[in-house]
Amino acid sequence: MPDPLISRLKRLIVEALKLEDVSPNDIPDNEPLIGAGLNLDSIDALELVVQLEKEFGIKISNSEESRTALASIEKLAAFIRQRADPARLPH
């Protein structure tokens, strides 16, 4: 059974960044989100961070932290689990 947080994050990326021709299932769990893989850039990263902060009530305080969090979907999920109120996570 797929991890509900990972599924939610993939949907959020497609929706927040209005990715055309990409479905949530196309996003691999272990590939970098910025640069390679989805080929997102720094502006995409910023939009994504803003959405993540809103949805999960977390704070990403600088661009290096954002880069760490966005290293891959799996890393992002782990980052959010560490910081978010469990009540805000999908079950």
Added chain:
Amino acid sequence: MALVSPTPSVYLAAYGCLTAFGNASATYAALCNGERALTLQPALGNRGGDAVPLALCRGRALDETAPPNWLPYVQELVTTLPAGDWGSPRRPVFVTSSNFGVGSLYAYRQTRERVHLDYGTPSSCVDWLRRELGWGENVSTFSHACVSAHLGFLQATRALHAGLADEALVFSFDFLSPFVAGGFNALKILNSEFPAPYENRASGSIGLGDGAAYAVLTRERSELQITAQALHNEMHHFTANQADGAGFAACIQQIMPAVGGRRLWAKGHGTGTLEAGRLEVAALEQAFPAAPLVSWKGSLGHTLGSCGAVELAIAAECLKGEYIPGTVGSHAPGFSATVAFDPLPGRAFDGVVCTSNAFGGAHAALLLSHE
């Protein structure tokens, strides 16, 4: 895409600046003492927000007023300008800024009070300023993010050498507002950490500062000259630099033929971000391996579009003074051994390379030296 100064030099007949420390002389003295103007303040002014490093002019609040509360500071700075008919046909004014009165536009959006619109756009803001300062109609406006002031210097130089002006005034300003501070805070590069330009640390951050400055350029010989100028735009990405730093190098290389045998130091852009800082240091080190490198934004904050003019005025003070302030707010290890953290002896040098860099791979450099 590169623009090279069409002539080898122009003279700096007068200069001045205003920062959180005061005028150019006070700012120079504070930097030599290693003082930091930045303090942690709410990014959104009286509406709160994260505490971020800001350096506002003394007594000025971040919040918007109508007219903008920075006008008296500009008026005070302008009193130190050489008297004359600025804005007349032979004495043009080149106004540069990154944000102009954008905070007023945001204030209008927040309050719906139309009075803010008089200052909210570049044209309305500069026109208002021109009238308040008593300048004539020969005022041009230029903006290109953080290389805005350099763009003004180059346009003024061209006007002088084309015979279109006897003297040219480059006037640059950028005063902070909740919109600007909040925007950089949202970008995650303005956070609760003080900036440490060129310091090799785990995360980068910037500070922001109020800044205004002027430079009067002329063809008449004077003590200090801008020996060479260059602008370069990578046209690579609308925010990012080329990853290999080629844009930084391409700009700096344009001024190298003018260096001659001068003993140089370098005043870099050095905001406190890591990626751009590393690229900048590498390019400067490659071009000028013997030139110690400093940045003052760890103290003054980044004065945005005015930074090139503010830092030119301080660099001019350095060429006349005994010391060159070090990179205030930063500590070893740096990105390179060329980074100078402590003040340098001014007499060991006879010229300075001043660089600025902007969003979207825009780069600027100039060489300021004794005549």
